[in-house]
Amino acid sequence: DAGITQSPRHKVTETGTPVTLRCHQTENHRYMYWYRQDPGHGLRLIHYSYGVKDTDKGEVSDGYSVSRSKTEDFLLTLESATSSQTSVYFCAIRGLTGTGNEQYFGPGTRLTVT
Amino acid sequence: GENVEQHPSTLSVQEGDSAVIKCTYSDSASNYFPWYKQELGKRPQLIIDIRSNVGEKKDQRIAVTLNKTAKHFSLHITETQPEDSAVYFCAALAPSNTGKLIFGQGTTLQVKP
Numbered sequence: 001d002a003g004i005t006q007s008p009r010h011k012v013t014e015t016g017t018p019v020t021l022r023c024h025q026t027e028n029h030r031y032m033y034w035y036r037q038d039p040g041h042g043l044r045l046i047h048y049s050y051g052v053k054d055t056d057k058g059e060v061s062d063g064y065s066v067s068r069s070k071t072e073d074f075l076l077t078l079e080s081a082t083s084s085q086t087s088v089y090f091c092a093i094r095g096l097t098g099t100g101n102e103q104y105f106g107p108g109t110r111l112t113v114t
Numbered sequence: 115g116e117n118v119e120q121h122p123s124t125l126s127v128q129e130g131d132s133a134v135i136k137c138t139y140s141d142s143a144s145n146y147f148p149w150y151k152q153e154l155g156k157r158p159q160l161i162i163d164i165r166s167n168v169g170e171k172k173d174q175r176i177a178v179t180l181n182k183t184a185k186h187f188s189l190h191i192t193e194t195q196p197e198d199s200a201v202y203f204c205a206a207l208a209p210s211n212t213g214k215l216i217f218g219q220g221t222t223l224q225v226k227p
Binding site: 042044101102107 | 203
């Protein structure tokens with residue numbers, strides 16, 4: 001499982017509240033990614049990071065921000081959660097072996113915004 | 115930017131039959147194409163991948179073929195088993211150094227015993 005954990009695994013929150021999801025990795029991977037998964041849409045990239053304090057937007061970044069203050073942690077924040085952000089969120093890391101392009105996913109966080 | 119289309123969205127086969135899932139991509143500069151399997155409630159797992167300098171790659175009962183001219187690639191599963199039932203995603207690497215993957219919409223494969 002490439003040493004990736006996500007917390008919390010499940011969360012229910014109310015519209016308008018801030019939410020932070022955490023991705024933690026133990027193998028010193030430089031690249032980390034946040035995706036959301038919704039039925040019929042596959043996996044869509046929200047934000048990614050290519051090093052400490054180096055982040056960039058993905059295809060569905062509106063309403064989300066990220067931070068990476070140390071290599072092992074990549075945080076995803078919903079500043080003011082909306083019902084459209086109800087989804088399953090996956091973190092991924094870019095592998096260090098093989099082609100160097102493989103991505104390995106964390107266990108996911110199921111977020112429900114009521 | 116890169117776009118990936120995946121078909122079919124659902125596929126039902128009898129145990130022992132073969133299953134084929136197809137994806138097309140838009141950016142001819144893409145050079146890496148992975149396939150992921152996701153069981154219900156689990157994370158996507160990388161099952162096979164192919165680079166653009168290779169036309170076919172096999173791993174036991176699964177294989178991936180790539181047609182660069184037509185910009186499409188396919189996953190082939192032979193001798194399907196009930197445990198192959200899952201959602202399968204294809205992806206293409208966006209042509210940059212960021213490692214960004216663009217995913218297809220997914221195919222739900224059901225293998226009937």
